[in-house]
Amino acid sequence: MSETTLGGIMGGIAGRMPKFIRRADPAVLTAFACIIILLLLGSLYSRSFLSPEYLLQQLKVASFLGVIATGMMLVILLGQIDLSVPWSVAAGAMMACAAAAYGPVGVALAIPFGVLCGVAIGIVNGIGVAYLRIPSMIITLATNAVAQGLMVVYTGGFSPQDSATAAMRYLATGFTIPGVPNAVIIWALIGAAMVFALTRTSFGRAVYGIGNRERAAYLSGIDTRRIVMIAFAVSGGLSAFGGVLLAGYASKAAQSMGDAYLLPSIAAVVLGGTSILGGRGSYLGTVAGVILITLLQSILSVMQMPEAGRQIIYGVVIVAMLLLYGRAPASR
């Protein structure tokens, strides 16, 4: 019910707006509206909330989540889910740092090696989902557990001592263009590549097709299993790359550093209007979702909310926003 009324209001307002807004997804508009509301609320609390430095800092923090959510979005568009994000992130970070300990060659190959580990996890997920037809929720939980086990064996259960390479630190914290953090540029590049892949390539069309109805996509000659496999590999790789950036940001990897990214990455994608059932959603929405989540986290931490309160508000807000516009149609 709330859908129809909300849609009606949106439609009424949208009628008097420029064309590009009228064509936009109401969910994406709602997400952007929530961002503006959050910014206003934040500025009531503290003056510095609307300063360019603060906003740029937020964008930098958001870019780590943005990279990870990009991969998650690709998988969700297929109607699947990737719950192996936590230890893909940690494995990417740890393996990149570990490679850095092996001389100059290791330092040079640290980033690709970390990303490759994530791709490997993603390929296992992809084989399980696409070829063995195991529900993605289950197989990704299992690979997450295996990745965790491997990392625990490797590190001995402690945070590894190896530190991030200079290149990783530069990617995460440096400035190539004055004033714009590198992490933001990387997110923009990855985002642009994803938009291109989703809207301008046959791969992107196939992803939307599979998300809508895999049978139909298969019958129209798409090798659906290969596409699903590639999507999971990309998701694993991007999670690991997010981990590499995070390791660069903190200059080292840590146990369970990825735990804080599972719920936010799913929430960002879903709050951005991508259907959890697949086949529908735009990257612009994911960008809005990522910024929304990051701002929410930031406001809660500026208000010095303890971890407990943060978790509660966070979960409540996500459920509330999903109830607002993420509901499935009524069964009839």
Next chain:
Amino acid sequence: MKDWRYWLAEERGTLLAFGIFIVMFAIYSANHPAGFTANVVQTAANKGVLLAFVAMAQTLVVITAGIDLSVGMIFTLTNCMASWLVVGTGLETVFGVLAVLGTGLICGAVNGAIVIYGRLQPIVATIATGAVFFGLALLLRPVPGGSVNEDLADFLTGRFFGVVPASLLALLVIVLIVWVPFSRSELGRAAYAAGSSETAAYMSGVPIRRGKFLAYTLAGLLAAIGGLFLTFFTYTGEAAYASGNAYTLFSIAAVVLGGVSLFGGKGSAIGAIFGALAFRTIGDLLFVFDFDPLWQPLFQGVILLIAVSLGAFALFRVRNRLEWFL
């Protein structure tokens, strides 16, 4: 077909889980330095029963073709709550236990309401409510601590007649008063029907919403019983994120090992219980064979991976490739 054949087909998963558990436990106790003694059984039972309760909770939801990724967090929340409330005189303890179980029911009902009446996807909804439950747990126990009525705790974790572990009897009682009535009730059948084919069940006028709601609510209750028992074993409450997540994960593993179909509509909590006991025993096998405990997470992960991959054998029976895409 004869009746017993139907029964066999229906209970195949449960029997398989039972078989795996017996074999694993035989290997375990044969190689345990102390051998097959009441003490070894009691320790194994106490560890296994915790997971068995959480796995039962997961089963109820999985039967409706849903999933509850917040069971581990309900388990953690009720553990923290019990470490405050289940103390003092007999009457206070009783009220404490009731309050803890009531909390579990409420958590489950919230999940159910959001998923069924709010029409959200169970995965996202329960991850989000899980965050809320964990936040509440952290609110109750920012640092580990608290205590529990030790008489009750020792009674329920000890042994009856010197041989039978009390926790196993408690598990049996819970099965008899929660699972058996549920699975034989109209709403229990509705939960199965909803998991099997929601559209068909809806068309036949089965009360699917109430059935699913009851399943989610009872899942909260069972997770709370697990949390209560955790408090009895540890005497403290702790809001541990990793442990809550691990229980959620292991509950899914136990459900799969126990022959409950993740697509819904098939399997029983009894199977999940044996799945849970088998999973725990497999994890503990490493200790009796003197492996480094560091390898345990990897070992459990690999077992989980193998367990979920076993379902893929059904693909060989598929004649029409279109049946790949359900």
